[in-house]
Amino acid sequence: MARPNSFAGRIIAAIDTGDTTRAEQLAHALARRTGLLKVGLELFCAGGPAVVTGIAEQAPVFLDLKLHDIPNTVAGAVRSLLPLAPAMLTLHAAGGPAMIAAAREAAEQAGAARPMLLAVTVLTSMDAATLSEIGVAGGPVQQVLRLARIALAAGADGLVCSPQEVARIRDAYGAAPFLVVPGVRPAGSAMGDQARVATPAEAIAAGADWLVIGRPITGAADPAAAAEAIAESLR
Numbered sequence: 001m002a003r004p005n006s007f008a009g010r011i012i013a014a015i016d017t018g019d020t021t022r023a024e025q026l027a028h029a030l031a032r033r034t035g036l037l038k039v040g041l042e043l044f045c046a047g048g049p050a051v052v053t054g055i056a057e058q059a060p061v062f063l064d065l066k067l068h069d070i071p072n073t074v075a076g077a078v079r080s081l082l083p084l085a086p087a088m089l090t091l092h093a094a095g096g097p098a099m100i101a102a103a104r105e106a107a108e109q110a111g112a113a114r115p116m117l118l119a120v121t122v123l124t125s126m127d128a129a130t131l132s133e134i135g136v137a138g139g140p141v142q143q144v145l146r147l148a149r150i151a152l153a154a155g156a157d158g159l160v161c162s163p164q165e166v167a168r169i170r171d172a173y174g175a176a177p178f179l180v181v182p183g184v185r186p187a188g189s190a191m192g193d194q195a196r197v198a199t200p201a202e203a204i205a206a207g208a209d210w211l212v213i214g215r216p217i218t219g220a221a222d223p224a225a226a227a228e229a230i231a232e233s234l235r
C-alpha cells in the first residue's frame with residue numbers, strides 16, 4: 001500500500017460497531033471520503049470474515065485484530081486471514097521479535113499483495129501512571145521507542161503509536177516506517193478513553209502517514225460531513 005496522496009486518503013475511519021447493518025451504512029458513507037476503513041475487534045467479533053469481505057468491496061480494509069500470542073499461533077492466524085486480503089493488519093509489538101518475525105514470514109506467502117504489518121506499540125488509552133502500574137518504568141515515549149526498535153528490526157512495516165510519539169519515531173527512524181496514528185481528536189471533541197491525543201493537523205505535522213479516527217466521525221450526526229471537515233482541516 002502506497003503512502004496517501006490526498007488529505008482524505010490520510011484518514012482511516014474506524015467502523016467500531018457490533019451492528020453489521022450500521023457498519024455497512026458507515027462504510028458506504030465513508031468509503032469515498034477516507035483512505036481506508038478499519039474493521040476492529042468489535043465488528044470482527046460480530047460479523048466475522050464476511051464483514052471484512054463486504055467492507056473490502058467499498059474501500060481497502062485495515063484489519064485491526066491486534067494479534068498477540070506465541071509465534072506459531074500468530075503465524076497461523078496471519079495465514080488464516082490472508083484470503084481476506086486486508087491492506088493492513090495489526091499485531092502487538094509486546095509479543096516480541098520472534099512473534100513479529102513469524103507473522104512476517106506467514107504474510108510473505110501472499111507475495112506482493114501481502115498486508116502491511118503494523119506493530120501496535122503502547123495503546124493510546126494508556127498514560128504514564130497506567131504503564132507504571134503494569135510494571136513499565138520510564139513513561140510512554142521511552143516504551144514506544146523501545147518497542148519500535150524491536151518491531152522494525154523483526155520485520156514490521158510500520159507502527160501504531162499516539163500522536164505524541166510520532167516526531168520522536170521520525171527522528172530515530174526517518175521516513176521509512178509507515179506510521180498509523182490513533183488518539184486523534186479534532187479540537188473540542190470528547191477524549192473518551194483516549195489518554196495520549198492531539199488534533200489531526202498536529203499528528204500530520206509531526207509526521208503521521210495515516211490517522212485512525214473513530215467516534216469523532218462515526219458518532220457525528222453526519223459522519224460523511226465530519227470526515228470531510230477533518231480532511232479539510234489538514235490543508
Ligand SMILES: O=C(O)c1cc(=O)[nH]c(=O)n1[C@@H]1O[C@H](COP(=O)(O)O)[C@@H](O)[C@H]1O
Nearest residue numbers: 014040064122123124160182212213214215
Ligand atoms: O490499533 C489501533 O487502531 C489502535 C491502537 C491504539 O493504541 N489506540 C486506538 O485507539 N486504536 C484504535 O483506534 C480507534 C480509535 O477510535 P476513537 O477513539 O473512537 O477515535 C479504535 O478503533 C481503537 O481500537
